[in-house]
Amino acid sequence: MPHLTVEYTANLDRRLNVPALLETMHRTASGIDAFPLAGIRTRAHRLEHYRFADGHADNQFVHVVVRLAHGRSDEVRREAGEVLFRALCEFMQPIAEESPLALSLDMQEMAPDLSFKQGNIRDYIATRSGQEA
Secondary structure: OOEEEEEEEHHHOOOOOHHHHHHHHHHHHHOOOOOOHHHOEEEEEEEOOOOOOOOOOOOEEEEEEEEEOOOOOHHHHHHHHHHHHHHHHHHHHHHHOOOOEEEEEEEEEOOHHHOOOOOOHHHHHHHHHOOOO
16 A cells, blocks of 8 residues: 545646656655555546536646555654645646646545455566565
8 A cells, every 4th residue: 555546627638647647646655665666556537527616617626545554653644645745736736827726635544454455466576676565
């Protein structure tokens, strides 16, 4: 873990390079020591139907949900959230300078006994890099 889910309003389509935003967020997450590379998942959801603030068609938002496995301290989660939010804000700055935009990021910790996982990605990463993931 973590899993990063980027939600963005459809009216950002012409201005937002979604693959570049995902790359930025994923790369930033991979630089955080508390996040094992093999657990990072980054994805985006385009929101076609939404209401925001006064309902004006120009209003836009990007909201990132970061879901984490249980066990990191509040300080580690806060620092990671600040790093990720700063990356989001820097990436979105050119759009924010030209149009109404709200940015937000929420860190969520999952209950350890309610999270189920299976996979072999760590083995593949170790094989490709010659290191333990």
